[in-house]
Amino acid sequence: MSDLLDQSVNLERAQHLVEAAIKAGADSADAVAARAVSSSVGLRDGAPEENEHSENDSLALRVFIDGCKASISTNTTSDPEILAKLAERAVAMARLSPRDPFARLAARSDLMENDIVIDRVAAIDPYDPSIPTTEELLKMAYEAEEGALQVDGVTKSGGATAGHFLGGAVLATSHGFVGAYLTSRISFSATAIAGLGMNMERDYSFSAAVHREDLKDPAYVGRRAGERATGRVNPAKMETGTYDVIFEPRVANSLIGHLASAINGTAIARHTSFLMDRLGRQIFPKGISITDDPTLVRGLGSRPFDGEGVDCKPLALVEDGYLNQWVLDSATAAELGLKTNGRATRSGANPYPSTTNLTLTPGSQTKEDLIRGVKDGVFITDLIGHGVNGVTGDYSRGAAGFRIRNGELAESISEITIAGNLSDMFARIIPADDLNFEQAVNAPSILIEGMTVAGR
Known part of the structure; x- marks a missing residue:
């Protein structure tokens, strides 16, 4: 694994590819060299069912010439002749491409200084050098499954899994930026x-x-x-009506994910967002803040710089209920007449805007306080389907959870549909204080009063 931890070879490949592109006639170029190693295991009833290991190497080049753009990618190679041919082909493709007035490298003035990259990587601590063995992953999965089977009322295992990912990426641009970092993920x-x-x-x-x-x-x-499984046994039905709805954190974060999609620069530029005319306006109640922080220590979405080499700093997307920012890379920012805010992501040659560690800040009430304040409502623990229209904001999803009666959780319920419009839902959000950082999008429990619930 030492070759993955050493980024020097990928650094040479990326820089060589950029130099070859400029030599072939490109006005500007950037290249990404990446390598990833992942392992996963799965078991059921203590018996292994899955054991997978994969390794992936890639090189991607993006070139610009006379306002035109082209990109090309390949498996990793260090052969200078092959790299030169790749660059020549990319430049030839760009000459035949239509002009794109917004495609560009990040401006030199927006790039992160190379000597700061190392300090930022150390600060966010984005990877764990200890690599779990297959036996260690199986042990995690086995212990998790055993824990589930020991609960009274559990009749069988639905399986347990564990996995690990370690990846390294280098970005080099003809504007002089060079950056590299490693990331790791482990889960079960x-x-x-x-x-x-x-x-x-x-x-x-x-x-x-x-x-x-x-x-x-x-x-x-x-x-x-x-x-959680035993609590759902023998679910009841409920009458269609208007109810107060509380989303537990595991499903509340999906509401914040819908916000991220709606304020993504690509959706705004294409006029496909229900929030496209709401920048600078209040869309949440006073006191609500939503941040995106790529510098969160050991955050699942943390990174030292964005996919274009821009210093990605924490953003207050929503502050005191007001929408302050779109999520932008250089191209969408140019199309909207704005400046990138360092949210470019890339899994290949071409970047696109996305969030990093997105968080709805917690409120002052406990989850129990929210429940006690609901006379007749629903506590949602599971959402089904993808019934969200990003253009209109219309929201309709299957759900399951528990009935709330007179401020207390009552019987489990299923086969219901909760519906509304995200604009109206955002305007009525009341967050609890039970925020935990378990994913790249995190939210506490959320109460939304007066939602339509379709039952029997």
């Missing part, structure tokens, strides 16, 4: 099944982290999966 999950016959219900729990030492205890995660 367990699924439990409760009940018998036609009354079986399932649920899951998981833990994910950048560093192995930050994972939750597998037995605890398994028990949580079992408790």
Whole structure:
């Protein structure tokens, strides 16, 4: 694994490819050299069912000439002749491409200084050098499954998995930026099944982290999966009507994800967002803030610089209820007459805007306070389907959870649909204080009053 931890070879490849592109006639160019190694295991009833290992190397080049752009990618090679031919081909493709007035490298003035990159990498601590063995991954999965099976009422295992990812990437641009960093991810999950016959219900729990030492205890995660599954057995139906709805954190983060999609620069530039005319206006209640922070230490979405070499700093996307920012890379910023805010991401040659560690800041009430304040409502623990229209904001999703009666959780419910419009829902959000950083998008429990719930 030492060759993956050493980025010097990929650094040479990326720089050589950029130099070859300029020599071939490109006005400007950037290149990404990446390598990733991943492993995953799965088991059921203590018996291994899956054991996969993959390695991937890639090179991607993007060139610009006379306002035209082209990109090309390949498996990694260090042969100078092959790199030169790739660059020549990319330049030839660009000469035949239509002009794109917005495609460009990030401006020199926006690029992160190379000597700061190393300090930023150390500050965010984005990778764990300890690589788990297959046996260690299987042990995590086994302990999680055992934890689930020990819960009274769990009748069988739905399986358990564990996985690890380690990747390294180098970005080099003809404007002089060179940056490299490693990222790691480790996770495991367990699924439990409760009940018998036609009354079986399932649920899951998981833990994910950048560093192995930050994972939750597998037995605890398994028990949580079992408790969630047994709590869903014998669900009741409910009448269609208007109810107060509380989303637990695991599903509340999807609402913040819908916001991220709606304020993505690509959606704004294409006029496909229900929020396209709301910049600078209040869309959430006073006191609500939503941040995007790529510098979060050991954050699952953290990175030292963006996919174009821009210094990606924390952003207050929503502050005191007001929408302050779109999520932008250089191209979408140019199209909108704005300046990039360092949110370019790339999985190949071409960048696109996306968030990093997106967080709805917690409120002052506990989850129990929110529940106590609901006379007749629903506590949502699971969402089904993808019934969200990004153009209109219309929202309709299948759901399951628990009925709230007179301020207390009551019977489990299923086969319901919750509906509304995201503009109206955002305007009525009341967050609890139970925020945990478990994913790249995080939110506490959220209360939204007066939603339509379709039942029987």
